[in-house]
Amino acid sequence: MAQLLDPRTTPGPMTVLNTAITMLGSGELQGHLWASLQRVLQGLAIGVSLGVVGALVAGLARWGENLIDANMEILHAVPNFAFLPVLIAWFGIGEEPKVALITLSVWIAIHINTYSAIRNVDASLVEAARTFGVGRRELITAVILPGALPGFLVGLRLALTAAWLALIFAETINAPTGLGRMMSDAREYFRIDVIFVLLGVYALLGLASLAVARFLESWLLSWRRSFDGA
Amino acid sequence: MARDQTTLERALLGRGDHHDHAVIARNVGKAFDDHAVLRDFSLEMRPSEFVALLGRSGSGKSTFLRVLGALDTEVDGYVRIPRHRAIVFQDPRLMPWLPVLRNVTLGLPQTREVKEHGLATLAEVGLQDHANAWPRTLSGGEAQRVALARAMVREPQLLLLDEPFGALDALTRIRMHALLRELYRKHRPAVLLVTHDVDEAILLADRVLVLTEGRISLSTKIDLPAPRNRSDPRFAALRRHLLTELGVEPD
Numbered sequence A: 001m002a003q004l005l006d007p008r009t010t011p012g013p014m015t016v017l018n019t020a021i022t023m024l025g026s027g028e029l030q031g032h033l034w035a036s037l038q039r040v041l042q043g044l045a046i047g048v049s050l051g052v053v054g055a056l057v058a059g060l061a062r063w064g065e066n067l068i069d070a071n072m073e074i075l076h077a078v079p080n081f082a083f084l085p086v087l088i089a090w091f092g093i094g095e096e097p098k099v100a101l102i103t104l105s106v107w108i109a110i111h112i113n114t115y116s117a118i119r120n121v122d123a124s125l126v127e128a129a130r131t132f133g134v135g136r137r138e139l140i141t142a143v144i145l146p147g148a149l150p151g152f153l154v155g156l157r158l159a160l161t162a163a164w165l166a167l168i169f170a171e172t173i174n175a176p177t178g179l180g181r182m183m184s185d186a187r188e189y190f191r192i193d194v195i196f197v198l199l200g201v202y203a204l205l206g207l208a209s210l211a212v213a214r215f216l217e218s219w220l221l222s223w224r225r226s227f228d229g230a
Numbered sequence B: 001m002a003r004d005q006t007t008l009e010r011a012l013l014g015r016g017d018h019h020d021h022a023v024i025a026r027n028v029g030k031a032f033d034d035h036a037v038l039r040d041f042s043l044e045m046r047p048s049e050f051v052a053l054l055g056r057s058g059s060g061k062s063t064f065l066r067v068l069g070a071l072d073t074e075v076d077g078y079v080r081i082p083r084h085r086a087i088v089f090q091d092p093r094l095m096p097w098l099p100v101l102r103n104v105t106l107g108l109p110q111t112r113e114v115k116e117h118g119l120a121t122l123a124e125v126g127l128q129d130h131a132n133a134w135p136r137t138l139s140g141g142e143a144q145r146v147a148l149a150r151a152m153v154r155e156p157q158l159l160l161l162d163e164p165f166g167a168l169d170a171l172t173r174i175r176m177h178a179l180l181r182e183l184y185r186k187h188r189p190a191v192l193l194v195t196h197d198v199d200e201a202i203l204l205a206d207r208v209l210v211l212t213e214g215r216i217s218l219s220t221k222i223d224l225p226a227p228r229n230r231s232d233p234r235f236a237a238l239r240r241h242l243l244t245e246l247g248v249e250p251d
Helices: A013-025 A030-060 A062-077 A080-091 A095-117 A123-131 A136-170 A179-188 A192-220 B001-013 B061-068 B098-102 B112-124 B140-150 B171-187 B198-204 B233-245
Strands: B023-032 B036-047 B050-055 B076-079 B087-090 B159-164 B191-197 B207-212 B215-221
Touching: A013 B050, A030 A095, A030 A192, A062 A095, A080 A095, A080 B207, A095 A136, A095 B076, A123 A136, A123 B087, A123 B198, A136 A179, A136 A192, A179 A192, A179 B076, A192 B076, B023 B061, B036 B207, B036 B215, B050 B061, B050 B198, B061 B159, B061 B191, B076 B098, B087 B140, B098 B112, B098 B140, B112 B140, B112 B171, B140 B171, B171 B198, B198 B233, B207 B233, B215 B233
Parallel strands: B050 B191, B050 B207, B087 B159, B159 B191
Antiparallel strands: B023 B036, B023 B076, B207 B215
16 A cells, blocks of 8 residues: 555655644644634625625616626626736735635625525515515515525525635735645645645535535524425 | 505595495406406495305406405506405415414514414414414415414405415315304405305305406305205205306206
8 A cells, every 4th residue: 555655745644644733733723724714704704795785686676686686697707716816906915805805706606596596586475475565674584585595595505615715716815824825835845744634624614614504504494394305 | 566556555545435345346457468357347345245256267357356456456447445455365375484473464563462463363263373383384274274364363354365275175175164254254354255166155155256258247146044055955056057157067
């Protein structure tokens, strides 16, 4: 087995584990992880807010559809990471362009799914609500938003994946901290073991995000009795 | 759409008070793409009158109900309807993400009085124990009873029923007829029941109308004493008469 893989390019599991323990022991990994996590959380918070509000405006008003949805479609058509040079030109090379790139990816994923979910809310339910005197505000909070929730949660799943992906790209710009910084350092010094540790960290973060999305789905969609596998 | 509705209502309700009528519809016409669905349709309903509107599919009966429910405001003619009205559709149309009680009080201010009134109305349809249940856990009959409670909680002067029992099985339908009779006896709204079930119309209504190609082709009072019985020879005679009018040869 050891002969099949060159330990210089593919370190053994024990080597990787020892590296991980060392990185954790020095607090180096936690520090960089926290920096990355903050960027992702900020991008998620701003992106989800913009996505939901924008999808509501586009979903409820004709002018909103023309103003927002058309532009989101264009943004969706361009690979997000191609915006990086523009974001750097606008926001410099600090935290802002990194958070902005994550925000953009999240916003698009949330918008596309939430907007289409709003437009797919059962028209007969909306009609029934109106005949029972439901006003605009209650229509949004009691009919349209909960009706669009399943679609929003699909968007959130995609947004979580997109956020971590955007983070890796964002941290290639002059990042003094973060998992991306550790990754480029490791590449520079040919620390394949560190790269494997970081791949493991990315995998765990992805799984954790998925667990959050699953938890939200089972909690928020408890009214739904849907097919959950035979 | 919402603005049209209020303008129409204001225009129609503004023309004096007709306390002797729950509904006045005169010369109502409605066409979809040059195809006339209602022509010169006129109907007056007294308060607490129970009218059944029979017709084959495509006869325009549901269209007329939508006009009375102010769901369709682009019509010719004169329509006057009470401010307090409620509709029960063929499908329950409950919000699946709201608990049963919240569905019943939809569109009402969420005060304690309203919630208690909602609970009392749920008790009237026998579902007080399901107040916190999700609508999708209910059977078809239970869901339709919630829809009835959602309509009755508003104490409507006009109750519009659009084939409300059409999707239920025969046994459930019998129980729903009894429940509807009970609610009607207690609250006395004017009721327009749109149906294609001749027996249902004779069992429940004071007056049965047959709609053929957008016009009333037959209007008959039902003078049978309650409780009405299918084995009554007058019931059978009425049934034959109505079926013939609907173009079905009774056996």
